[in-house]
Amino acid sequence: AVSLPFAVGQCGNQVGCRFWDLALREHAAVNKKGIYDEALSSFFRNVDTRTGDNGPDIYKGKICSLKARALLIDMEEGVVNEILQGPLRDVFDSKQLITDVSGSGNNWAVGHKIYGCQYQENIVEKLRKTAEHCDCLQCFFIIHSMGGGTGSGLGTFVLNLLEEEFPEVYRFVTSVYPSGEDDVITSPYNSVLAMKELNEHADCVLPIENESLFEIVNKIHQMINSGKLGSAVKQSSLVTSSAGSAKTLQEKPFDAMNNIVANLLLNLTSSARFEGSLNMDLNEISMNLVPFPRLHYLVSSLTPLYTLADVNVPSRRLDQMFSDAFSRDHQLIQADPKHSLYLACALLVRGNVQVSDLRRNIERLKPSLHFVSWNQEGWKTGLCSVPPVGHSHSLLALANNTCVKPTFIELKDRFMKLYKKKAHLHHYLQIDGMEQSCFSEAVSSLSDLIEEYNELDATKGGPRIDPSRLKIAV
Amino acid sequence: MSIVTVQLGQCGNQIGHEMFSVLCSDIRGTHGLCSKKENESYQDSCKERFFCQEESGVPVARAVLVDMEPKVISQTLSMAARSGHWKYNSHSHFCQKQGSGNNWANGYSVHGPRHKEAIMNLVQKEAEKCDRLGGFFTIMSMAGGTGSGLGAFVTQCLRDAFPTSFILNHVIWPYGTGEVIVQNYNSVLTLSHLYHSSDALLVHENDVIHKICAQLMNIKQISFRDVNQVIAHQLGSVFQPTHTAGGGSGYSRNPLGDLLEPLVPHPEFRMLGLRNIPQMPESSLPYSTFSWPGLIKHLRQILIAKAQMEEGIDWQVRPPHPGSSIPSTNKPLHFNTSIANLVILRGKDVHSVDLGSFQDPSLYTSWLSPQDAFNAWKTPRAFNKYEKSASLVSNSQFLLKPLDSIVGKAWNMFASKAYLHQYTKFGIQEEDFLDCFTTLEQVISSYTNL
Numbered sequence: 001a002v003s004l005p006f007a008v009g010q011c012g013n014q015v016g017c018r019f020w021d022l023a024l025r026e027h028a029a030v031n032k033k034g035i036y037d038e039a040l041s042s043f044f045r046n047v048d049t050r051t052g053d054n055g056p057d058i059y060k061g062k063i064c065s066l067k068a069r070a071l072l073i074d075m076e077e078g079v080v081n082e083i084l085q086g087p088l089r090d091v092f093d094s095k096q097l098i099t100d101v102s103g104s105g106n107n108w109a110v111g112h113k114i115y116g117c118q119y120q121e122n123i124v125e126k127l128r129k130t131a132e133h134c135d136c137l138q139c140f141f142i143i144h145s146m147g148g149g150t151g152s153g154l155g156t157f158v159l160n161l162l163e164e165e166f167p168e169v170y171r172f173v174t175s176v177y178p179s180g181e182d183d184v185i186t187s188p189y190n191s192v193l194a195m196k197e198l199n200e201h202a203d204c205v206l207p208i209e210n211e212s213l214f215e216i217v218n219k220i221h222q223m224i225n226s227g228k229l230g231s232a233v234k235q236s237s238l239v240t241s242s243a244g245s246a247k248t249l250q251e252k253p254f255d256a257m258n259n260i261v262a263n264l265l266l267n268l269t270s271s272a273r274f275e276g277s278l279n280m281d282l283n284e285i286s287m288n289l290v291p292f293p294r295l296h297y298l299v300s301s302l303t304p305l306y307t308l309a310d311v312n313v314p315s316r317r318l319d320q321m322f323s324d325a326f327s328r329d330h331q332l333i334q335a336d337p338k339h340s341l342y343l344a345c346a347l348l349v350r351g352n353v354q355v356s357d358l359r360r361n362i363e364r365l366k367p368s369l370h371f372v373s374w375n376q377e378g379w380k381t382g383l384c385s386v387p388p389v390g391h392s393h394s395l396l397a398l399a400n401n402t403c404v405k406p407t408f409i410e411l412k413d414r415f416m417k418l419y420k421k422k423a424h425l426h427h428y429l430q431i432d433g434m435e436q437s438c439f440s441e442a443v444s445s446l447s448d449l450i451e452e453y454n455e456l457d458a459t460k461g462g463p464r465i466d467p468s469r470l471k472i473a474v
Numbered sequence: 475m476s477i478v479t480v481q482l483g484q485c486g487n488q489i490g491h492e493m494f495s496v497l498c499s500d501i502r503g504t505h506g507l508c509s510k511k512e513n514e515s516y517q518d519s520c521k522e523r524f525f526c527q528e529e530s531g532v533p534v535a536r537a538v539l540v541d542m543e544p545k546v547i548s549q550t551l552s553m554a555a556r557s558g559h560w561k562y563n564s565h566s567h568f569c570q571k572q573g574s575g576n577n578w579a580n581g582y583s584v585h586g587p588r589h590k591e592a593i594m595n596l597v598q599k600e601a602e603k604c605d606r607l608g609g610f611f612t613i614m615s616m617a618g619g620t621g622s623g624l625g626a627f628v629t630q631c632l633r634d635a636f637p638t639s640f641i642l643n644h645v646i647w648p649y650g651t652g653e654v655i656v657q658n659y660n661s662v663l664t665l666s667h668l669y670h671s672s673d674a675l676l677v678h679e680n681d682v683i684h685k686i687c688a689q690l691m692n693i694k695q696i697s698f699r700d701v702n703q704v705i706a707h708q709l710g711s712v713f714q715p716t717h718t719a720g721g722g723s724g725y726s727r728n729p730l731g732d733l734l735e736p737l738v739p740h741p742e743f744r745m746l747g748l749r750n751i752p753q754m755p756e757s758s759l760p761y762s763t764f765s766w767p768g769l770i771k772h773l774r775q776i777l778i779a780k781a782q783m784e785e786g787i788d789w790q791v792r793p794p795h796p797g798s799s800i801p802s803t804n805k806p807l808h809f810n811t812s813i814a815n816l817v818i819l820r821g822k823d824v825h826s827v828d829l830g831s832f833q834d835p836s837l838y839t840s841w842l843s844p845q846d847a848f849n850a851w852k853t854p855r856a857f858n859k860y861e862k863s864a865s866l867v868s869n870s871q872f873l874l875k876p877l878d879s880i881v882g883k884a885w886n887m888f889a890s891k892a893y894l895h896q897y898t899k900f901g902i903q904e905e906d907f908l909d910c911f912t913t914l915e916q917v918i919s920s921y922t923n924l
Contacts (some may be wrong), residue, residue: 169507287893467886
């Protein structure tokens with residue numbers, strides 16, 4: 001089953017670029033014989049390029065030329081051009097790109113209303129073409145940021161389109177949320193306008209905050225430089241590293257952070273691509289982690305962040321990996337799931353980990369976690385045999401937890417600060433199709449969502465009254 | 475008579491593979507502790523039941539493999555072929571690409587009708603290869619989406635297409651603390667539907683088998699493969715050829731019928747629990763000896779006290795005073811009342827075993843005479859390298875507490891309406907859930923009031 005990533009906007013494409021690079025690295029490590037297999041086919045087509053770029057797809061046999069199943073969309077050319085000139089240039093062809101020159105000016109309305117309208121047909125056509133090459137399309141991934149104009153506006157426009165054109169295909173969105181110190185003044189507007197779309201049209205959203213990525217990068221940096229590790233770290237194992245991938249040039253500042261997000265997506269899809277004793281597909285993630293349609297925001301954490309190169313140093317205890325997954329500093333947003341309320345939790349383990357390790361750690365960690373009354377013992381677990389590059393095992397935790405609430409509350413507060421003063425509003429309202437009601441509806445949607453989390457939080461720690469069972473006449 | 479096995483979903487296919495492996499390695503082994511002639515007769519009987527012969531000489535499992543995603547079937551087929559000792563028919567499988575998403579409604583209402591024809595064609599082909607069809611054995615978990623939902627649908631199709639054949643569903647109950655968050659919904663939907671089309675449900679609980687792996691098999695890092703191998707051993711102990719009570723000198727020719735007819739006298743009571751002793755690591759087998767009286771004593775107490783295995787048995791539990799008719803509400807709380815039991819003994823000196831303790835009327839309800847409620851099969855040919863092996867298939871209150879727990883958790887979640895939208899979008903409505911809860915509360919009530 002195929003997953004189709006869409007990178008929209010500058011941030012989306014930078015992350016996307018790291019994703020494709022690391023995906024190739026991962027498959028190269030596993031696929032020693034160069035045979036085009038089921039695992040590869042979920043992200044890549046195999047094209048016979050001997051007669052040129054428009055050769056037919058080869059479904060079996062040796063790898064000829066791998067092409068990413070993707071759409072790269074940006075309203076500026078900078079990032080996409082760089083990708084097309086870089087080491088990944090052969091992985092994409094022009095039919096997968098949609099670009100323009102002037103950008104969206106950090107304006108959601110420009111991205112959503114103007115470019116959306118302008119490029120709708122183009123996007124749908126390219127989307128259909130890409131989907132045609134897929135044997136079984138299971139899931140779309142949108143990778144974008146919330147704070148700008150293209151990723152945020154056009155990205156959510158694409159989300160709507162996907163729902164209309166392919167209503168049965170799951171829509172997962174990886175959204176980078178702006179921080180308080182974001183240098184784009186209008187990022188709260190863009191984010192809240194985009195949130196309404198995510199609320200209504202996404203199946204699952206994985207929010208990411210730059211601060212968290214930054215802290216993880218720093219933490220690793222400090223660990224390496226402090227000498228505390230005692231021996232060198234395996235470069236390829238760093239969750240922030242591009243080592244072993246096609247990118248050999250000097251890493252750019254955001255690369256480390258973007259690699260984390262790329263690794264998130266690789267781990268999320270690992271069990272759908274590779275075999276294991278308890279498979280976990282993407283549709284299962286949506287099924288188990290979304291108890292009510294609008295509560296589909298999942299906090300993610302990845303461990304371990306690195307492995308040691310020295311084989312004589314005993315690998316960090318497996319159990320430590322599980323503990324770390326629940327710690328504040330491994331979450332990809334600024335949140336502390338341990339002190340909030342879990343609606344659902346998924347653990348996707350990769351590598352040499354068995355069901356007894358899972359069970360032992362669930363039993364160990366359960367008492368310190370708060371689960372909602374109607375899902376006291378609900379865990380979704382997956383075991384994939386293939387570990388990530390450089391690791392013997394790894395864990396991705398996905399939590400549907402009320403700890404997302406503060407992120408949304410802060411976003412709303414920043415929005416209201418601007419909106420009360422009507423600051424910069426005219427940039428939006430002058431766009432065709434934008435009215436004041438777009439703003440009020442968007443913030444209302446966000447408020448409703450926050451309220452749903454509030455109601456759930458209110459039940460935390462309260463008395464547990466099990467509903468009485470059906471009575472049967474004896 | 476031959477049994478056609480239908481392996482459904484990841485769990486069903488993984489276990490099916492281990493089961494055929496065990497059956498095959500048992501018949502190839504030389505640990506039968508019997509004459510060559512006896513051994514050959516055993517081999518022939520097993521092959522007739524579970525395998526068909528191909529020109530190449532490699533036995534081909536009488537099985538249909540079904541899954542909604544390709545990876546597991548692909549692995550299962552190649553592992554079997556690699557063994558060199560048996561294999562699956564390379565055409566006898568059906569799979570799709572996208573899976574069922576742990577959604578019972580998707581398995582039952584979408585995949586079921588869509589793929590009914592293709593799947594039933596494969597089943598029909600296997601059934602036709604049998605000289606005499608002895609019935610169907612389906613293997614599935616009830617926690618996921620394919621084994622559970624599609625499995626329930628396929629069972630119904632089997633019932634419609636083969637109204638007079640025996641259908642036994644092997645159902646795996648998931649770990650209590652979750653492999654799948656919606657597992658209790660999927661379980662309730664599966665069990666209630668199977669109750670209407672299946673002849674009986676033979677149950678294995680992951681929690682129980684896990685304990686056996688940890689405490690008896692001494693496995694440190696228990697994998698699903700370990701769990702599945704214990705399950706396969708227990709299945710083999712039931713399904714390998716046996717001499718039934720009145721069977722004469724040959725092996726029984728109607729395995730499912732012989733199993734189901736005495737154990738399921740009443741349609742309201744279809745849940746069968748399975749216990750097998752002794753269980754130990756293969757490396758310990760040569761150093762262990764057991765006596766039949768010891769094994770029988772343990773097995774009986776396992777039955778009475780609803781123990782999960784031969785360690786940690788509660789010896790305090792006693793049957794109610796024989797002879798007095800006690801209303802169910804006054805019976806000792808932890809005592810397990812049986813409707814019917816079957817004990818299967820294999821190995822050395824089997825004919826010397828006294829099973830009188832299992833015929834104690836105080837173990838049973840009053841509907842059947844103890845002679846009818848209790849059956850025993852004794853087979854001298856040893857199984858799977860165990861010098862002595864005793865299995866108990868029991869229609870009793872073994873599964874009452876686990877069933878009640880699952881229904882309770884499902885009801886708790888249902889009351890909050892959590893996850894219901896995932897089912898309604900595929901056509902399973904709240905009313906359908908309520909019907910299923912009603913069916914199962916009825917089953918719980920029936921078993922409670924034994």
